[in-house]
Amino acid sequence: MEKSAKIYVAGHRGMVGSALVRKLQNEGFDNLVLRTSKELDLRDQLAVSRFFDEEKPEYVFLAAAKVGGIVANNTYRADFLYENLAIQNNVIHSAYVQKVKKLMFLGSSCIYPKMAPQPLKEDYLLTGLLEPTNEPYAIAKIAGIKMCEAYRDQYGCDFISVMPTNLYGPNDNYDLQNSHVLPAMIRKFHEAKLNHSPQVELWGTGSPMREFLHANDLAEACFFLMENYSESQLVNIGTGVDVTIKELAETIQNTVGYEGKIHWNTDKPDGTPRKLMDVSKLHGLGWTHKIDLKEGIEMVYEDFKNQIVRKM
Structure with a gap:
């Protein structure tokens, strides 16, 4: 990515998005496009389309999502499915329409089957049943991965997907009812x-x-992959x-x-x-965690x- 490139970080006030913004700024990228959910409702197709048409970002980190713990995931099943699908559909499609150079979609380790062998390899996607309590969220994230693959296959878009393990760091949620x-x-x-x-x-x-990765390390890995990875298969990000x-x-x-x-x-x-995530692919590309x-x-x-x- 060029230092002057216009980069849109969706979800910049969350734990992941804010870590990405800090990393980009530390690397000298100062042309960042940031919008709060009040300024831009990513569930609104027309609003997202207008935003991309006006701003024309060159690179996109899609870290925005409706998230929560087990209770929230299991209680608001329709909301988690609909809102996450809407966010992904709108951002990914608008990125294609406006010819974004590269997009990174961030998923979740809950995409893997409940009874998948350990450690979790990228190849285990869609090989078994999901954990029922967070199935709607997982299905939305799987759809995002497949959407990036499909836009790459059909339109040649450089859209990649990454799957972080359990995260912690600045701007985490400490509410005892729905935190991790x-x-x-x-x-x-x-x-x-x-x-x-x-x-x-x-x-x-x-x-x-359980495996835990600091959000700063995740941001480092995302930046590394944005610079060095351009393939259809998702990449696990964790400590191993x-x-x-x-x-x-x-x-x-x-x-x-x-x-x-x-x-x-x-x-x-x-x-x-x-x-536990299998991170041999990430290590093979040349990145390991530091914290x-x-x-x-x-x-x-x-x-x-x-x-x-x-x-x-």
Whole structure:
């Protein structure tokens, strides 16, 4: 990408989009096109078409999506399917119409079958049934991947897709009702420390294994792939390393400095036993992550105290 190129980052205020903006600015790209959801409703086909016609971005990072945890995904199934399909359809099609040089579509690891072998290879897409609770979101993301492939095949568009693993970082969601496991734990341990609580209750046995990637590393990988990858098959982005939920909890507990006990409520579900990305393709292209989990947790806890706690 040329330093003067006009680049549109869709979803720039979210955790992923804001990390992409920081990366691009650090690399010297200053011609960024950014719109909040109030300024541009990506579900509105006419509004998106007008935006692309007026701005004519040369490169697009499609990081905008309706997202949420298990409860939200399972409760608002129609909303998650319709809104994500609308966002993708409008942006991808307008990018084709306005001859965007390159587009990157960001998906989610939930696209893979629930019972797929571990680690998850790119080839496992559409080889089995999805996890029922987030099936509508996953179907929308799969449609986005296939749309990028189809526009590449039919029109020669340089549209690529990437699949990040579990993410954490600045601008994460710390709401205990619908946040993901890592930010939820940070908030739980922080509040338990402040309140001198004797114990923190966590769900399950602590035995499931999960992989976590810092959003800054994701942005680095996306930038690298935008510069160096132009093929139809999606690319997994992750660390290739996972930890048990128990190990994650203990790392966060030590980082926060909480000295009470952890109570594992085994009446609550564990979820999928393991969800690890196969990142051999990404490594083969020449990129590996830089931020290890302990360092990353220390970074986000500082961000949590500086940015989030003040607003509570």
